Amino acid sequence: MGPPATRMDRGTAEIPAPRSWEPHRRAAVAPVVALIERSRRRLWAQQAVARLPVPLAWLVGACAAVIVLARVGGLPDGLDAWAFGAGASAAVGLAVYAGWPRAGRLATARRIDEHAGSHDALATALWFAARQSANEPAAPWRAVQALAANALAASVDCGRALPWRAPHGIVKLGLAVGALGAAWGSPLPARAPWSRAMLAYAVAVGLPVGTPSVRVAAAGVDGRELDLLRLDGRLLDDIAAQTPHAPTRRWVEDVRSLVDAVAAGRLDRRSALDALATLEAQRPRDLAQPAQEPTRAQAASSEPGTADAGEAERLQDLALRSAISRAAAAAAAAGPPSAERDELKQAAEARDLAALAKVAERVAGKDLSDGELEKWVRAVEKFADALADRKIPEQFQALADRIRRLQEKRAAEGGLGHNDQERLHQARRELDQLRRDQGDAQAAQRQVERLERQARGAADELRRERSPSAGAGSAARATDRGNQEGGSGAGARGTEDGGGGAGDRSASGGRHAGSGSDRGRAVLQRQMRAAAEEMRREQGDQQSRQAGRMGEARLRDLRDALERMAKRSGTGGDGGAGGDGGAGGDGGAGSDGEEPGKGTRGTAGAGGSVPSRARRFALGKGDLRDKSRMELLREGYGEGDAVARSGAAPPGGKEGTGSGGAGTAGEAGAGSGSGDGPGTGNDGADAKRTKTGQDTHLRGAQGAGPDVKKVFTDVARKGFARQGWREVYGEYSEVAEEMLDKEALPPGRRALVRRYFEQIRPAPPAPL
Amino acid sequence: MPSATHPAPASAADIEREMLWMAERLQALRAELRKVVVGQKDVIEGVILALCAGGHVLLEGVPGLGKTLLVRTLAQAVHLDFARVQFTPDLMPSDIVGATVLGEGAGGARTFTFQPGPVFTHLLLADEINRATPKTQSALLEAMQERSITVGRQTHKLTAPFCVLATQNPLEMEGTYPLPEAQLDRFLFKLHVPLPSPEELHEIVARTVRLDVAESNPVLSGEDILRIGRFALGCPIAPFVTDFAVRLVHGSHGTLPPAHQYLRSGASPRAVQALVLGARLRALADGRPQASIDDVKALAHPVLRHRLLLNFDAEADGVRTDQVIDQLLAAVDRGTKN
Structure with missing residues (x-):
């Protein structure tokens, strides 16, 4: 027996490469070999093309998905490089995969034979040429086979035998390329509607999802809000640059940083709210806060940092500034005709404390004649007299008393007549106008009194120097007045000045009779410099307080914006509920117990009559027990609570000057919900789907109605046999x-x- | 085996000449048969191949399709002895093979002499072979396989070529004795004789219902048949063609899904021999010097349809043997291309 047959002998293996054959055998079938090799290369290319589309379609589709995810969901930085590397590696792998393995010679020969209808002539000739030697009884047969195969090989057109065909997955590849092109070329919205609710929820709970822009977008901040926040940031820059008080300036810069972080999406809502609360508590308040009596406004809003407190502070500063400006105007009227007097008049009209300080400095540095000195002394006296003028506070009081009496009358009589009503409105308008023009004079009264005492002391000192005979008494009065000063710097300075001045005067009262003008000038200089320093300090304090108020206002705006984010993340819809509010005008007269309207922003529009998408995504009542928040957000349908709560509406108009508070919120709109109730579909019936069909159970009372019969055909089809024939065959x-x-x-x-x-x-x- | 009269081809030119001669002779034989027999192209081709291969053929068809006519015409065309035996249930084995009878010699002595039966011929038509008893059927087994008859203690060789062409009626199963698998396996081919088409029926009427009925002329001799057979045995067959036949037959034993599902028993190694030999003859008859897988596929049905036994699942599903063979071919073809 010979050796066992091998795979090669059985003809199931591949024909070896012709270069390994004996030369004479290779020459015998050279045309066949050439045809087969040529066909193999063609088949390899065809197979590579045929195999590539499907994996390439997957790869292209994955790239499209990555692009979509990157734009909508956000991918980590640096993924682009990884994606490119992975894609390139995949492409190389695809090319290798597509070209491996190459079609065998035997299979190629059989394929050509099949096309030519040659009944394996090429394959048989090739096989025997590769395997058999020349010295065999069958050699003549192989020669005949080779001749026939060579003739056939010369007549076969490789291209027609192996035509190119459309690859199997070409349609899929085309669709994938189309998807990639759409994903690449079409500008996907930064806020994809379908992901808004989910992303917003994730942002709301502090999950770091998406790119910054996506987070901002998903948080429900629209473009207008972002613009306003950016404007706020630039405004805060200017404020910080002009704030002399370093702690306040740093605080304003912190506010600016927070606003920028939110606008750029670097902070999620929760972190922003935490930072905001910290900043509100950290506002520097170690300025020389004026002692003040709490006004009605402050009583109504006792929390510092609120719009009411800021407004009260502003009015108080305005009242002080107004009082100083009125006194400066009176002093200018008494001063000597000069450029300084003109500047003093202009500064008084502009209520510019810095300009007043500058004028005082100039007067202090000027070489005054005796006459000019006298006039400036008189100007100082007029300044003090004007500060002592209580006309404005009396007007405030008179109007407030009138309003109070009319309100009491209305409460007692249950209403007011037409004339009284008109008087009440008129009084309110006048009071409001007076407040706008002059600030809260009552709140600033103590500050004005302090300034008046300082000015009076300075005026008396100047007069004593101008009148040496009254120097001792004046010195004593000056000393007494100086001792009455409070602990403020100005008061201390006044005390020092007054005391020093008095001491000097008492010691040299008789000696200065001849140099009274010189001493007067020296005192005037000192007083003017002190006044300039006071003005500058007050100016700086007011600027710092204004910076603080504006910073607090920006923080309030930011809080409103964050609250709107939260509501939009719960709403998930475009546009705010109720649409834009109307332009905010001047605040109207307040009603009972209310502050006059103070919003420079437009009042928020009331909830629109058309239910917006925002409403539908409100959380449903009673569903929180059964469903997760995410499910409710996704569903978004239900009898939700009204969405248009306070601050939910977008700003109605551009913010005006000053730190206006937020406008009143619009009316809360009625929630509208729509949704599928339970058990819809089969009224009165429970339908239960099974694997093979659907069982239907009908409940009803027995009566004279149609019968329903159901035929079970399964058993009839399959027979009623209980055992298979295999089990019963033996018996x-x-x-x-x-x-x-x-x-x-x-x-x-x-x-x-x-x-x-x-x-x-x-x-x-x-x-x- | 090469004979002294006709040595094996020594060169390619000899082979080509032999191929040309063979193709011409067989073409002439086909033509003579078509003069008498209308249609039945596949049956004629199968019978010719089986005769050249030295095998036996089982013809299955309803009565009146010309099975007997075909065999008789074939015998005339190849100038061979022809015998016809009508198998009946009362047929005895001796009616087939012959018997020893007591006879009187020249000197009046009584001796036993062997009277050969109808099996001692070249072409034996066993008509309705399934009507005879198994005992009688088995008497034909030795003749078909061994080419000899043993009567008593004496073995009598049958002259080559020897070909049994048996017929059976697929309709009448009453009173029949189905051939056992062992006997079926000895037939090289089982050919279905189809019903003629309307055009063929017209032709049949035109040729037969007339005064002068055509007859065939001898175009081949027995020696030519043997020569063709030897020539075909010398033709080499590519191993991948043989491998196809092997996988087809081996798959019929349950390794291929159709076989496992529908076959009770697969084909024997004789099937592989039949496929390979028949493929060679078919290729040469077609003028090709190489047998191909197509030749094996073309002969799969005649070779396998009587060698495969269907199981109950196949009969319950109404699956026929030819359908199972088609499924087997498809399964093997898929494996070849992969």
Whole structure:
């Protein structure tokens, strides 16, 4: 026996490469070899093209998905490089995969034979040429086969035998390329509607999802809000640059940083609210806060940092500035005709404390004549007299008393007549106008009194120097007045000045009779410089307080914006509820117990009559127990609470000057919900789907109605047999054999019965 | 085997000449058969191949399709002895093979002499072979396989070529004795004789219902048949063609899904021999010097349809043997292309 047949001998292996054959055998079938090699290369290219589309379609589709995710959901930085590297590696792998393995020679030859209808002529010739030697009895046969194959190879057109066909997955590749082009070229919205609710929820709970712009967008901040926040940031820059008080300036810069962080999406809502609360508590308040009596406004809003407190502070500063400006105007009227007097008049009209300080400095540095000195002394006296003027506070008081009396009358009588009502409105308007023009004179009264005492002391000192005979008494009065000063710097300075001045005067009262002008000038200079310093300090304090108020106002705006973010994240819809509010005008007269309208922003529009998308996504009542928040956000349908709560509406108009508070909120709109109730579909019936069908149960009372019959056909189709034939074959076969032995049957019939049972004999189990 | 009269081809030119001669002779034989037999192209081709291969053929068809006419015409065309035996249930084995009878010699002595039966011929038509008893059927087994008859203690060789063409009626199963698998396996081919088409029926009427009925002329001799057979045996066959036949037959034993599902028993190694030999003859008859997988596929049905036994699942599903063979071919073809 020879060696066992190998795979090669059995003809299932590949034909080896022609270069390994004997040369004469290769030459015998050279045309066939050339044709087959040429065809193999063509087949390889065709297979590579045929195999590439589907994996390429997957790759292109994955790239499109990555682009979409990057734009909508955000990907970590640096993923682009990884994606490119991965894509390039995948492309190389695809190319290798597509070209591996190459079609075999035997398979290629058979394919050509099949096309040519040559009945394996090429394959047979190639095979025998590769395997058999020349010295065999079958050599003549192989020669004949080779001749026929060579003739066939010369006539075969490789291109027609192996035509190019459209790759299997070309449609899929086309769709994937189209998707990639759409994802690349189409500007996907930064806030994809379908992901807004989910992203907003994630941002709301502080999850770091998406790119910054996506987070900002998902948080529900629209473009206008972002613009306003950016404007606020630039305004805060200017404020900080002009704030002399360093702690305040740093605080304003912190506010600016917070606003910028929110606008750029670097902070999520929760972090922003925390930072905001910290900044509100950290506002520097160690300025020289004027002692003040709490006004009605402050009583109504006792929390510092609120709009009311800021407004009260502003009015108080305005009142002080107004009082100083009125006194400066009176002093200018008494001063000597000069450029300084003109500047003093202009500064008084502009209520510019810095300009007043500058004028005082100039007067202090000027070489005054005796006459000018006298006039300036008189100007100082007029300044003090004007500060002592209580006309404005009396007007405030008179109007407030009138309003109070009319309110009491209305409360007592249950209403007011038409004339009284008009008087009440008129009084309110006048009071409001007076407040706008002059500030809160009552709140600034103590500050004005302090300034008046300082000015009076300075005026008396100047007069004493101008009148040496009254120097001792004046000195004593000056000393007394100086001792009455409070602990403020100006008061201390006044005390020092007054005391020093008095001491000097008492010591040299007789000696200065001849140099009273000189001493007067020296005192005037000192007083003017002190006044200039006071003005500058007050100016700086007021600027710092203004910076603080504006910073607090920006923080309030930011808080409103964050609250709107939260509501929009819960709403998930475009546009605010109710649309834009109307332009905010001047605040109207306040009603009972209310502050006059103070919003420079437009009042928020009331909830629109058309239910907006925002409303639908409100959380449903009573659903929180059963569903997660995310489910509710996704569903978004239900009888939700009204969305247009305070501050929910977008700003109605551009903010005006000053730190206006937020406008009043619009009316809360009625929530509208729509949704699928439970058990819809089959009224009165419970439909339960099963794997193979649907069971329907009908509940009803027995009555004279139509019957419903249901036929089960499964058993009829499959029969009623309980056991398979494999289980019963043995018994039946044995019984049949017994009957064959017993009964007298023709041999042919016996064979038929036996043949029948042979045919139905169960087949053995399949080999594992 | 090469004979002294016709040595094996020594060169390619000899082979080409032999191929040309063979193609011409067989073409002439086909033509002679078509003069008498209308249609039945596949049956004629199968019978010719089986005759050249030295095998036997089982013809299955309803009565009146010309099975007997075909065999008789074939015998005339190849100038071979022809015998026809009508198998009946009362047919005895001796009616087939012959018997020893007591006879009187020249000197009046009584001796036993062997009277050969109808099997001693070249072409034996066993008509309705399934009507005879198994005992009688088995008497034909030795003749078909061994090419000899043993009567008593004496073995009598049958002259080559020897070909049994048996017929059976697929309709009448009453009173029949189906051939056992062992006997079926000895037939090289099982050919279905189809019903003629309307055009063929017209042709049949035109040729037969007339005064002068055509007859065939001898175009081949028995020696030519043997020569063709030897020539075909020398034709090399590519191993991948043989491998296809092997996987087809091996798959019929349950390794391929269709076989496992529908077959009770697969084909024997004789099937592989039949496929390979028949593929060679078919290729040469077609003028090709190489057998191909197509030749194996073309012969799969005649070779396998009587060698595969269907199980109950196949009969319950109404699956026929030819359908199972088609599924087997498809399964093997898929494996070849992969």
